[in-house]
Structure formats: structure tokens, C-alpha cells
Amino acid sequence: MSTIYPHRGSGWYVAFYPLPNVRKKLYLGDVTKAQASNIARRIDILLNGNRVGEPPPRDVAIWLGSLRKDFLEKLDALGLLSQWSRPKACPKFMDYWDSHLLTRTDFSASTRKGFGTARKHAEAAFGAKHLDEITVGDTKAFQRRLLEDYAPTHGKKILERAKQIFAAAIDDRVFEGPNPFEGVNITGGPDKTRAATVSRENALIILDKFTSQDGRTLFALSRFCGVRVPHEALALTWDCVDWENSRLKIPSNTKTGFRVLPLFQPALKEIGKLHEEAPETPWVFNRARKSAGTTWRNWLIAAIRAANLPQHPKLWHNLRSSARTDCQEMFPDHVCNAWFGHSSKVARDHYLQVTPEHWDRAIQTDALRMSDDCRARDSL
Numbered sequence: 001m002s003t004i005y006p007h008r009g010s011g012w013y014v015a016f017y018p019l020p021n022v023r024k025k026l027y028l029g030d031v032t033k034a035q036a037s038n039i040a041r042r043i044d045i046l047l048n049g050n051r052v053g054e055p056p057p058r059d060v061a062i063w064l065g066s067l068r069k070d071f072l073e074k075l076d077a078l079g080l081l082s083q084w085s086r087p088k089a090c091p092k093f094m095d096y097w098d099s100h101l102l103t104r105t106d107f108s109a110s111t112r113k114g115f116g117t118a119r120k121h122a123e124a125a126f127g128a129k130h131l132d133e134i135t136v137g138d139t140k141a142f143q144r145r146l147l148e149d150y151a152p153t154h155g156k157k158i159l160e161r162a163k164q165i166f167a168a169a170i171d172d173r174v175f176e177g178p179n180p181f182e183g184v185n186i187t188g189g190p191d192k193t194r195a196a197t198v199s200r201e202n203a204l205i206i207l208d209k210f211t212s213q214d215g216r217t218l219f220a221l222s223r224f225c226g227v228r229v230p231h232e233a234l235a236l237t238w239d240c241v242d243w244e245n246s247r248l249k250i251p252s253n254t255k256t257g258f259r260v261l262p263l264f265q266p267a268l269k270e271i272g273k274l275h276e277e278a279p280e281t282p283w284v285f286n287r288a289r290k291s292a293g294t295t296w297r298n299w300l301i302a303a304i305r306a307a308n309l310p311q312h313p314k315l316w317h318n319l320r321s322s323a324r325t326d327c328q329e330m331f332p333d334h335v336c337n338a339w340f341g342h343s344s345k346v347a348r349d350h351y352l353q354v355t356p357e358h359w360d361r362a363i364q365t366d367a368l369r370m371s372d373d374c375r376a377r378d379s380l
Contacts, residue, residue: 012036118161152188194313209306
């Protein structure tokens with residue numbers, strides 16, 4: 001059994017017998033008697049574990065992991081750590097973030113872009129902290145900052161990606177939880193402030209203002225058929241067009257996956273014209289492919305300005321949401337979901353809109369009811 005005794009100057013020693021008749025001592029420094037007794041007790045546990053070949057229990061292992069390197073080296077030199085496996089150093093949050101993304105070969109380019117955006121916010125909040133240094137208080141402060149600076153839907157995505165990285169670290173056993181993001185959430189419905197309807201009448205006006213057939217076809221496919229621009233449009237080849245049945249196949253190699261949708265008349269007309277003047281290429285859209293994200297957007301902005309109409313906030317998305325709203329008036333919900341490639345919930349949250357026609361119809365219906373009520377009252 002280990003014993004403690006005071007140093008003649010200050011502090012305490014602990015003496016122990018690793019082997020019979022082999023006495024060793026360790027100077028503990030300027031600690032209290034109670035602290036010295038606690039250390040002696042833990043040394044006894046280490047000695048007993050060494051004799052029977054068992055690792056130290058969890059509380060002692062945690063204590064060892066909290067010690068300074070120089071004190072651990074003294075314990076090791078005395079042979080007290082033969083059964084203790086030193087825990088691996090916990091990586092920095094940002095370093096693990098980068099290494100984890102390298103392993104995720106299943107992530108699309110847009111998903112990687114989203115994680116890149118979230119990483120910038122996480123780095124600003126957590127800096128060079130290691131995974132085991134980040135507390136629940138840190139994550140709640142991060143949550144509050146996101147709520148102050150961004151709409152709930154955008155802040156929620158950033159927070160969820162940071163939470164996902166921590167969960168992956170726990171799965172990879174580079175960090176022993178709990179996840180400090182657990183229970184830290186951002187709630188709130190989708191942001192409706194940028195929703196806008198592009199009516200069929202205005203859409204036809206804008207369509208005539210494009211200076212290229214590529215632009216006209218892109219616009220028609222987005223506004224009347226709900227094709228996502230640019231990534232779905234970039235994936236289209238002429239083999240995707242079913243001329244006989246007036247259908248368009250979205251290839252399976254897009255991030256949104258395979259689906260078949262109808263080519264409504266305005267889009268069928270425009271894609272037919274583009275096919276007539278198409279060069280020898282498999283792609284439906286061959287112009288500005290490398291700069292599609294900006295060049296195609298600029299085509300649309302120029303056409304809207306030429307039409308002397310206000311620019312809608314989410315240029316391509318508002319066109320697609322207008323198409324979904326039109327179809328919802330004419331076809332069953334499950335049919336619209338199949339054609340547009342999203343669920344009913346996503347449609348309600350992000351696509352379906354209350355149009356001016358809905359408001360007009362409400363007023364007209366209300367006026368007719370009032371007129372019927374008056375006639376019924378007069379007949380009494």
C-alpha cells in the first residue's frame with residue numbers, strides 16, 4: 001500500500017512497492033495532504049492493475065488523461081503506466097471537418113459547396129479549438145449568431161452541417177461524445193419573403209425578349225416545365241427528348257435523379273427550334289457551359305429588363321415554383337410530385353404560391369355569395 005509523507009521543505013512524497021522489497025518514491029510537489037492521499041490511492045489502483053494485467057478503471061484513466069506531460073513521464077518511468085493506453089490526441093474541429101469531407105466521395109459538388117459555406121461560419125465561431133474543447137455553451141452562442149445574421153432556413157442548414165461533422169467524429173471514434181450540438185436547433189418555417197409568381201402572360205413577354213434561342217429554350221423549360229437551371233439543363237442531351245410523346249427525361253446522373261416530365265407546348269416549341277439550329281453536339285445546351293451559372297443568369301436578367309418588368313428575387317427558382325403552382329391547379333398532387341421531382345411537403349414549403357388569380361377568384365366568389373344571400377333574403 002502506498003504511503004505519503006511530507007517533504008522537509010514543502011510538498012509531499014508518495015512511496016510504494018511495485019515489487020516485494022523494491023521501494024520507489026515520487027515527489028508530488030506543493031500539493032495538499034488530501035491531494036497527495038488521492039494520488040496515492042490512484043497509484044495503488046495502477047499497481048494492482050499492473051499485477052493482474054488489467055487497464056485502469058474509467059475514473060483513473062480520465063485522471064491520467066488530464067495530467068501534464070511531465071508528470072505522466074514520471075509515472076511511466078516508474079513503470080506505473082504499463083496497462084494504460086494513452087488516448088489519441090483529439091483533432092481540431094476544422095482539421096477533422098476537412099479530412100472527413102475527403103472521405104465523402106458520395107457528396108455532390110453542390111453538397112460540398114454547402115459544407116464549404118458552413119465551414120467558414122464554423123471556423124469564425126470555433127477557431128482552432130479541438131473537438132473536445134467545444135462546449136454546449138459554444139454551440140448555443142453559434143446558434144444565436146446564426147439567428148441574428150441569417151434567415152432561419154439558412155442558419156438551420158449551417159448548424160445541421162456542423163452537427164453532422166461532430167456526429168461523424170463520434171462514429172469514427174476520434175471523439176468520445178456527447179455531441180455538443182445535440183439539442184441545439186434552429187426552428188422556423190421556410191422564408192417566404194423572396195417568393196414571387198411569374199404569370200404566364202409576363203412569362204410570354206419575357207420569352208420574346210431573349211436574343212438567343214438557347215436563352216428562350218432555357219426560360220421555357222424552367223417556367224413551363226419546372227426544369228432546374230443550371231444543373232439539370234446542363235445534363236440534358238438530345239437523347240433525353242422524346243419527340244413522339246412530348247416528354248423530357250432528366251438524366252439519373254444529376255443530383256436530383258431521374259424523372260420524366262411533360263414538354264408543355266411553349267417549351268416543346270422552343271426546344272424544337274433549338275434542335276433545328278443545333279450544332280453537331282450531344283448537348284441540348286452547348287453555349288456558355290463552363291460559365292452557365294453566371295452567363296445564363298445574365299441572359300435572364302437582360303430579358304426581364306428588356307420586357308420592362310420587375311426582376312423577381314430568385315430568378316430561376318421563381319420560374320420553377322410558378323410552373324408547379326400552375327400544374328397544381330390542373331393535376332393531382334402525386335402527379336405534380338413525379339413531374340417536378342420533390343415531395344408534397346417541399347412543394348408546400350418552397351414552391352406553391354398564392355397568385356393574383358387566387359385573390360381575384362376569392363373576391364369574385366365572395367361577391368357571388370353575397371349576391372346569392374341577398375336574393376335569398378329578398379325572397380323571404
